[in-house]
Amino acid sequence: ELGVERRFVPESCPRAVRPGDFVRYHYLGAFPDGTRFDSSYDRGSTFNVFVGKGQLIAGMDQALVGMCVNERRFVKIPPKLAYGSEGVPGVIPPDAVLHFDVLLIDLWNSEDKVQVQTYFKPEKCPRTVQVSDFVRYHYNGTFLDGTLFDSSHNRMRTYDTYVGIGWLIPGMDQGLLGMCVGEKRIITIPPFLAYGEDGDGKEIPGQASLVFDVVLLDLHNPKDGIAIENQLVPESCERRSQTGDFLRYHYNGTLLDGTLFDSSYSRNRTYDTYVGKGYVIAGMDEGLLGVCTGEKRRIIIPPHLGYGEEGRGKIPGSAVLVFDIHVVDFHNPSDSVSITVHYKPSNCTVLSKKGDYLKYHYNASLLDGTLLDSTHSLGKTYNIVLGSGQVVLGMDMGLQDMCVGERRTVVIPPHLGYGEDGVEGEVPGSAVLVFDIELLELVSGLPEGYMFVWNGEVSPNLFEEIDQNHDGEVLLEEFSEYIQTQVDTGKGKLAPGFDFEKIVKNMFTNQDRDGNGKVTAEEFKLKDQEAKEEHDEL
Numbered sequence: 001e002l003g004v005e006r007r008f009v010p011e012s013c014p015r016a017v018r019p020g021d022f023v024r025y026h027y028l029g030a031f032p033d034g035t036r037f038d039s040s041y042d043r044g045s046t047f048n049v050f051v052g053k054g055q056l057i058a059g060m061d062q063a064l065v066g067m068c069v070n071e072r073r074f075v076k077i078p079p080k081l082a083y084g085s086e087g088v089p090g091v092i093p094p095d096a097v098l099h100f101d102v103l104l105i106d107l108w109n110s111e112d113k114v115q116v117q118t119y120f121k122p123e124k125c126p127r128t129v130q131v132s133d134f135v136r137y138h139y140n141g142t143f144l145d146g147t148l149f150d151s152s153h154n155r156m157r158t159y160d161t162y163v164g165i166g167w168l169i170p171g172m173d174q175g176l177l178g179m180c181v182g183e184k185r186i187i188t189i190p191p192f193l194a195y196g197e198d199g200d201g202k203e204i205p206g207q208a209s210l211v212f213d214v215v216l217l218d219l220h221n222p223k224d225g226i227a228i229e230n231q232l233v234p235e236s237c238e239r240r241s242q243t244g245d246f247l248r249y250h251y252n253g254t255l256l257d258g259t260l261f262d263s264s265y266s267r268n269r270t271y272d273t274y275v276g277k278g279y280v281i282a283g284m285d286e287g288l289l290g291v292c293t294g295e296k297r298r299i300i301i302p303p304h305l306g307y308g309e310e311g312r313g314k315i316p317g318s319a320v321l322v323f324d325i326h327v328v329d330f331h332n333p334s335d336s337v338s339i340t341v342h343y344k345p346s347n348c349t350v351l352s353k354k355g356d357y358l359k360y361h362y363n364a365s366l367l368d369g370t371l372l373d374s375t376h377s378l379g380k381t382y383n384i385v386l387g388s389g390q391v392v393l394g395m396d397m398g399l400q401d402m403c404v405g406e407r408r409t410v411v412i413p414p415h416l417g418y419g420e421d422g423v424e425g426e427v428p429g430s431a432v433l434v435f436d437i438e439l440l441e442l443v444s445g446l447p448e449g450y451m452f453v454w455n456g457e458v459s460p461n462l463f464e465e466i467d468q469n470h471d472g473e474v475l476l477e478e479f480s481e482y483i484q485t486q487v488d489t490g491k492g493k494l495a496p497g498f499d500f501e502k503i504v505k506n507m508f509t510n511q512d513r514d515g516n517g518k519v520t521a522e523e524f525k526l527k528d529q530e531a532k533e534e535h536d537e538l
Contacts (some may be wrong), residue, residue, distance in 0.1 A: 002059050017107055019052025023064060024106035024207060030099045037091055037098075042095035046105050048207045057082050060100065067104045068406045069144045075100040106144045108190045108209050114174045117189040124178035131164030132305075135176060135217035136318060142211045144188075149203040158217055160318050169194045172212065176503055179216045181256050187212045217257045220302040220320045226283045227300040231324070238294035243276030246414075247288055247330040248430060254322045256300075261314040269330050281306050284323065291327045293367050299323045329367035329432040331413040337397045338411040347370045348403035354387030354447025357496035358399060360437055367411075367432045368400035381440055385497035392417050395435065402439045443496040451495045451503050452483065463524045474519040479511075480504045 017023055024046040029038035040047045049055045051064050057078030079085065079095045087094040096291050137160040141150040152159045161167045163176050168275055171189030179185065188212045191316060199206040241247060248270040253262040264271045273279045275288045283301030291297065303309070303323045311317040352358060359381040364373040373469070375382050384390040386399055394412030402408065412433040414420065422429040427532050459465055466482045483504050486492030494503055511519045 001078060002062055002081055004063050005074040006071065006533050007074050008070075008072040010068055010070045010360045013071070013109060015068070017051055017064050017067045017104070018109075019061075019065060021107055022048070022111050022167070022207065023051055023067075023104060024048045024205075026103045026105060028101040030101075031347060032097050032099060045205065048440070055317050055368055057409060062088070063100070063102070064104070065106075067102075067106050069104055069107055070146070071104050073102045074103075075098075075102060079180070090386060106207070106209050110192070112190040114190075114193060116169045116175055116185055117188075118183060118185040120182075120184040122180055122182040125183070127180070127218070127219060129163055129179045130221070131454070133163050133219055133221050134161070134318060135163055135179075136160045136316070137214050139215075140213045142213070144209045158316065158454070169210075171210070172332045175212065176214070176216070178218075179214075181216055181219050182258075184213070184215045187214060209257070218255065218318070218320050222304060224301075224302040224304075226287050226302070226305060227301070228287060229298040230295070232296040233293075234292050234294040237295070240290045240292055241275055241330050242332075243289065243329045244274050244431060245332050246272070247275055247291075248272045248328045248428070249325050250328060251323050251325045254324075255315075256320040256322060270428065275330075281321075284322070287323070288325070288327075291325075291330075293327055294369075296324070296326045299325060311527060315437060331432050333413075333414075333415060335413040337394045337413075337416060340409045340411075341406065342409065344404075344409040345403060345405040348406070350403060350442060350444070352386055352399055352402045352442055353445070354400075356386045356494065357443035357445060358386055358402075358439060359383045359441035360399070360439045362438075364434045365434045365436075366428070369432060371429060372433070383497065385445065385495070388497075392433075394433070398435065399437070399439075402437075402442075404439055404442050405417075407436070409467050411435060445497075446493065446495045451498070451507055452492055454486070454492050456491060460525070462526075463521050472520060474511075476505065476517070479508045479519070483507070512521070 026040045026046055027038075028036060028041065030036045052061055056062070056064075057077065059075070059081030060257045062081070063073060063075040063077070077100065079097060082098045083092050083094075083095045083096065087096055087499065092098070104289045138152045138158055139150075140148060140153065142148050142470055164173050166173070168176075171190065171193035172187065174193070175185070175189065177185030189212070191207045191209060194210045195204050195206070197206045204210070221411065224236060240499045250264045250270055251262075252260065254260050275287055278286075279283065281301065283305030284299065286305070287297075287299035287301065299322075301323070303318045303320060306321045307315050307317075309317045311319060313323065320482030361375045362373075363371065363376065366372050370391045385472075387396055389396075391399075392412065394416030395410065397416065398408070398412065411437070414422075414432060417433045418429075418431070420494075422431055427433070463474070466469070466478060468478055468482075480501070483492065483494075484500070487494055494500065501528065508519065511524055513523045
């Protein structure tokens with residue numbers, strides 16, 4: 001009778017051979033005395049055959065039924081279930097008992113379909129693979145017995161392809177449908193939906209079932225546009241970004257599976273760029289439009305609006321990009337200073353103008369509210385001569401036409417502030433500045449072009465009065481002493497806010513036309529006695 005000894009049975013046996021199944025197995029064939037008459041191992045290929053259809057000797061047809069993939073059986077077949085009294089001339093003698101050591105490698109049925117087993121699925125699955133989508137995935141490819149034949153992990157590169165349009169074997173086209181990014185599944189494909197009778201001519205033999213352990217990393221469709229998910233929109237949004245605006249924003253850039261490829265936070269510096277001008281990838285150009293200062297949004301960019309098939313740096317080709325952005329500020333190069341008055345005294349007759357000496361308090365911050373500086377914390381006012389270049393141009397503009405006691409907010413674009421370079425360690429480059437200002441004191445300045453004026457009539461013998469020793473020459477010391485006396489007695493007034501010695505020296509130099517350190521009567525002239533010149537004079 002037929003003898004079957006199960007020498008190894010795998011722990012997992014999801015399927016056993018039934019009549020009508022197709023099997024691939026290795027075997028050693030020997031006589032009872034141990035003499036070998038045949039071996040599939042010697043030929044380097046499995047024996048491939050349908051079971052229960054008369055393609056095998058009767059004993060083997062029976063012995064294979066119930067076997068699992070990777071199971072090993074020792075089979076004793078009597079002559080009546082083998083080659084009988086005739087044998088096989090030159091190979092198997094008549095009435096021979098045959099011993100077979102069988103290892104089942106593969107098993108399938110012509111009625112089989114692609115089998116999908118999902119063993120991990122993300123909680124969030126906003127989108128699944130559909131026909132004509134482009135996917136990027138990693139896989140390990142094995143035969144049904146677990147033998148590895150290929151792996152994208154070993155190449156350290158994803159497999160990138162369209163789904164459902166014939167770029168893949170039919171079974172993989174089917175097996176990838178419905179997957180989420182991050183999902184892991186095992187796809188088992190019968191050979192008639194894989195490489196069929198001929199195999200691939202390399203690693204995959206004919207009639208081989210294939211098992212792919214797949215993790216989906218990326219998914220998009222060529223028709224996709226960008227996707228925007230608003231994460232935080234400020235309650236107050238007076239202005240939204242438009243084409244031509246200049247933005248400063250922070251971002252984390254990841255792939256669709258969460259892999260971080262870049263971050264402005266790690267550099268501790270915002271990314272600064274024009275919007276809608278082609279300075280950034282097309283998807284980001286579009287995604288940054290319509291944002292508010294302080295807004296946080298997620299921008300999902302398909303590769304045809306990102307870095308395309310080639311990728312860039314840490315970004316692989318055909319990768320969907322996810323940017324989580326935080327808009328710090330934005331402006332337009334055509335912007336001027338913006339002034340918002342919060343309080344103006346009812347008695348407001350004297351307004352600040354160029355040349356006035358101002359004392360004021362301020363809080364300086366960025367557009368996102370980050371405090372930069374405050375005179376309140378220093379316990380003293382900030383003092384300037386308006387229009388003299390002692391502050392940035394935008395502040396000179398923002399302090400115009402203010403009265404004592406007035407409070408206002410002045411918003412200064414960077415081209416009227418500290419420009420592209422900013423102030424190292426204090427003000428970022430290209431930053432919009434916000435100053436909350438209170439004017440505390442105003443000392444009226446002199447007419448433009450004057451550093452000193454008389455409060456009354458000018459002496460007709462002015463040079464002689466300055467030339468105290470009457471030697472016909474005025475030295476700097478004499479000049480300085482005279483001016484000081486005029487100021488102390490109220491007869492004259494210096495431009496407020498400037499250093500006395502510097503003003504006097506400047507006035508003296510303007511009179512010392514030959515530069516010899518002395519002023520003569522011929523050199524000495526009042527402002528209205530000469531043609532208007534660029535420098536300041538008496």
